[in-house]
Amino acid sequence: xxxxxxPSPPSAGAARKPAGGPLAARxxxxxxxxxxxxxxxxxxxxxxxxxxxxxxxxxxxYAIVAVGVSLAWGRGGLLVLGQGVFFGLGGYAMAxxxxxxxxxxxxxxxxxxxxxxxxxxxxxxxxxxxAHPAFALAMTVLLPMAVAALLGLCxxxxxxxGAYFAILSQALAAALxxxxxxxxxxxxxxxxxxxxxxxFGYDLDDPVNQRMVYFVIAAVLLLxxxxxRQLFVSRYGELLVAVRDAEERVRFLGYDPAAxxxxxxxxxxxxxxxxxxxxxxxxxxISPALIGIVPSIGFVIGAAxxxxxxxxxxxxxxxAVAWAQSxxxxxxxxxxxxxxxxxxxxxxxxxxxxxxxxxSAVRARRARPRTTPPAxxxxxx
Amino acid sequence: MNGDGLTVRDLRVTFDxxxxxxxxxxxxxxxxxxxxxxxxxxxxxxxxxxxxxxVPSTGSVRFEGRELRGRPxxxxxxxxxxxxxxxxxxxxxxxxxxxxxxxxxxGRGPLTxxxxxxxxxxxxxRALETxxxxxxxxxPAGALAHGQKQWLEIGMLLVQDVRxxxxxxxxxxxxxxxxxxxxxxxxxxxxxxxxxxxxHDMDFVRSFARSVTxxxxxxxxxxxxxxxxxxDARVQEVYLGSAAGSGSVxGSVxxSVxGSVxGSGSVxGGVPATATATVAEGA
Numbered sequence: 001x002x003x004x005x006x007p008s009p010p011s012a013g014a015a016r017k018p019a020g021g022p023l024a025a026r027x028x029x030x031x032x033x034x035x036x037x038x039x040x041x042x043x044x045x046x047x048x049x050x051x052x053x054x055x056x057x058x059x060x061x062y063a064i065v066a067v068g069v070s071l072a073w074g075r076g077g078l079l080v081l082g083q084g085v086f087f088g089l090g091g092y093a094m095a096x097x098x099x100x101x102x103x104x105x106x107x108x109x110x111x112x113x114x115x116x117x118x119x120x121x122x123x124x125x126x127x128x129x130x131a132h133p134a135f136a137l138a139m140t141v142l143l144p145m146a147v148a149a150l151l152g153l154c155x156x157x158x159x160x161x162g163a164y165f166a167i168l169s170q171a172l173a174a175a176l177x178x179x180x181x182x183x184x185x186x187x188x189x190x191x192x193x194x195x196x197x198x199x200f201g202y203d204l205d206d207p208v209n210q211r212m213v214y215f216v217i218a219a220v221l222l223l224x225x226x227x228x229r230q231l232f233v234s235r236y237g238e239l240l241v242a243v244r245d246a247e248e249r250v251r252f253l254g255y256d257p258a259a260x261x262x263x264x265x266x267x268x269x270x271x272x273x274x275x276x277x278x279x280x281x282x283x284x285x286i287s288p289a290l291i292g293i294v295p296s297i298g299f300v301i302g303a304a305x306x307x308x309x310x311x312x313x314x315x316x317x318x319x320a321v322a323w324a325q326s327x328x329x330x331x332x333x334x335x336x337x338x339x340x341x342x343x344x345x346x347x348x349x350x351x352x353x354x355x356x357x358x359x360s361a362v363r364a365r366r367a368r369p370r371t372t373p374p375a376x377x378x379x380x381x
Numbered sequence: 382m383n384g385d386g387l388t389v390r391d392l393r394v395t396f397d398x399x400x401x402x403x404x405x406x407x408x409x410x411x412x413x414x415x416x417x418x419x420x421x422x423x424x425x426x427x428x429x430x431x432x433x434x435x436v437p438s439t440g441s442v443r444f445e446g447r448e449l450r451g452r453p454x455x456x457x458x459x460x461x462x463x464x465x466x467x468x469x470x471x472x473x474x475x476x477x478x479x480x481x482x483x484x485x486x487x488g489r490g491p492l493t494x495x496x497x498x499x500x501x502x503x504x505x506x507r508a509l510e511t512x513x514x515x516x517x518x519x520x521p522a523g524a525l526a527h528g529q530k531q532w533l534e535i536g537m538l539l540v541q542d543v544r545x546x547x548x549x550x551x552x553x554x555x556x557x558x559x560x561x562x563x564x565x566x567x568x569x570x571x572x573x574x575x576x577x578x579x580x581h582d583m584d585f586v587r588s589f590a591r592s593v594t595x596x597x598x599x600x601x602x603x604x605x606x607x608x609x610x611x612x613d614a615r616v617q618e619v620y621l622g623s624a625a626g627s628g629s630v631x632g633s634v635x636x637s638v639x640g641s642v643x644g645s646g647s648v649x650g651g652v653p654a655t656a657t658a659t660v661a662e663g664a
């Protein structure tokens with residue numbers, strides 16, 4: 001087995017890209033990470049007012065969802081149009097605990113809205129365990145992951161893909177929000193759960209504690225970004241891209257693509273759940289309107305605009321779109337939904353790599369004068 | 382002998398009432414280099430699809446004594462059976478090295494998967510050398526030339542460490558030199574592994590086949606050495622006659638209508654069997 005196939009001499013020199021110094025390349029990603037951390041944790045709290053900082057906290061929650069979207073959709077090719085379900089499960093799990101804690105502090109066994117609307121006067125059995133902080137915290141992540149695992153097992157085993165998967169996810173988001181609206185007595189219905197006083201013993205009206213919530217959110221976002229970045233460069237990350245691009249081929253190599261996709265899907269669901277849980281103390285409400293079809297689409301738009309295959313692109317895109325939404329929807333409340341749809345179509349249709357790919361797309365066009373060898377579309381983090 | 386190699390018994394595949402594979406029996410010894418030939422629609426690709434679990438079938442497919450039917454595709458692959466497709470399917474956005482590394486790793490545990498690749502696994506290095514792709518290992522597979530993609534696919538089967546390779550028209554669209562190189566590669570690979578090749582190009586079959594199975598309308602029409610098969614009157618009728626009539630054309634037999642080669646139907650017996658058979662036997 002020593003002889004080689006060589007009718008065409010391989011051009012070894014052309015294969016290696018001259019990097020701008022090995023050191024620079026090596027520290028580019030950690031450097032950007034540290035810079036981001038300094039901006040989020042150091043600079044933002046100094047220059048932003050309490051009000052702006054709480055808005056940023058909300059945007060960062062959306063960014064945490066986008067980290068998962070980047071994993072599942074960007075790398076895994078799973079168009080997760082129902083992340084509202086997992087965001088909602090995490091959010092409600094946290095909100096239920098805060099409501100019960102508030103009630104206990106006020107010397108009652110029932111949350112305030114149940115005293116208004118409740119019919120039986122007793123706490124529903126499925127509320128009771130959420131009085132334990134550890135249980136509630138675990139549920140914010142485990143509940144969405146369990147639901148995603150169950151759904152993913154059914155869907156991926158049956159090789160449901162593409163648009164069908166996306167529509168199924170959407171339907172689930174719609175179903176959950178409709179169910180919540182119908183359960184006025186036990187979930188708060190359309191109003192959702194709101195008006196929280198404390199957060200694990202800290203008064204949420206105190207601006208200092210609001211800052212603390214912001215720091216927790218920023219830290220979670222940074223940690224998840226680091227973890228997902230590691231996943232992207234790992235062998236699993238390569239395998240996920242392989243499944244996205246040629247699922248059949250992966251199957252014939254002896255892997256079960258359903259299992260590979262399941263990991264990404266469940267991971268993304270867990271992140272959405274955690275984001276929902278952090279959203280509750282930061283914004284002070286979780287309601288069906290925040291987790292239905294429109295917000296579910298909203299969760300992926302940021303990633304699509306920024307660049308779903310690029311982690312940083314997805315995160316910055318999510319923050320930018322969330323910012324645009326709160327700014328523009330105040331000025332033109334009717335126009336935002338249309339603009340949101342337009343953004344989605346334009347990003348997916350004309351710039352699949354998002355803004356993160358804009359620079360390299362322009363560079364590729366400039367570098368290609370007339371003759372065009374098929375340009376390799378590199379998927380770098 | 383039946384316990385070893387690939388043993389297919391009474392295999393049938395039916396699509397909506399159309400029987401694509403109609404009771405095929407096949408025995409392929411370990412180390413063989415078997416070519417599957419036959420006119421378009423003979424059921425060659427469907428047969429490979431059925432063996433690898435892609436389409437449901439009835440009958441029996443045993444490899445190294447184990448029944449393959451009823452197992453999911455990825456389990457069959459893990460029993461040491463690999464295949465390629467008519468169109469080279471590689472992971473275009475990943476590099477050559479990443480493609481091979483994925484092929485090598487079906488047995489990896491979660492901990493290895495979650496870590497970055499620290500070094501190039503030894504089988505991958507060997508496959509890079511065997512396929513002549515060492516210099517291109519950091520190139521995205523999508524940027525490879527057509528022939529190089531086919532070699533990458535074969536390389537992926539090598540690192541996958543399969544004992545049975547099923548190749549669907551591996552030299553389609555290759556230049557003459559590339560065909561020769563691929564044939565030599567297949568010859569080296571067989572021996573320690575079993576290789577089954579679906580092929581239309583009769584020159585290629587004559588040069589490299591150790592044994593040939595002719596399929597026609599979902600059934601085995603003839604089987605044996607190249608010489609046996611070429612001497613078979615039924616084969617000449619449905620397939621080889623036309624190919625032999627245009628034997629001077631180095632390219633592949635037109636895929637669509639084998640019988641349409643001008644003048645082919647009029648020379649049913651004109652098969653130059655002896656000259657080509659010696660080549661095959663000499664291997």
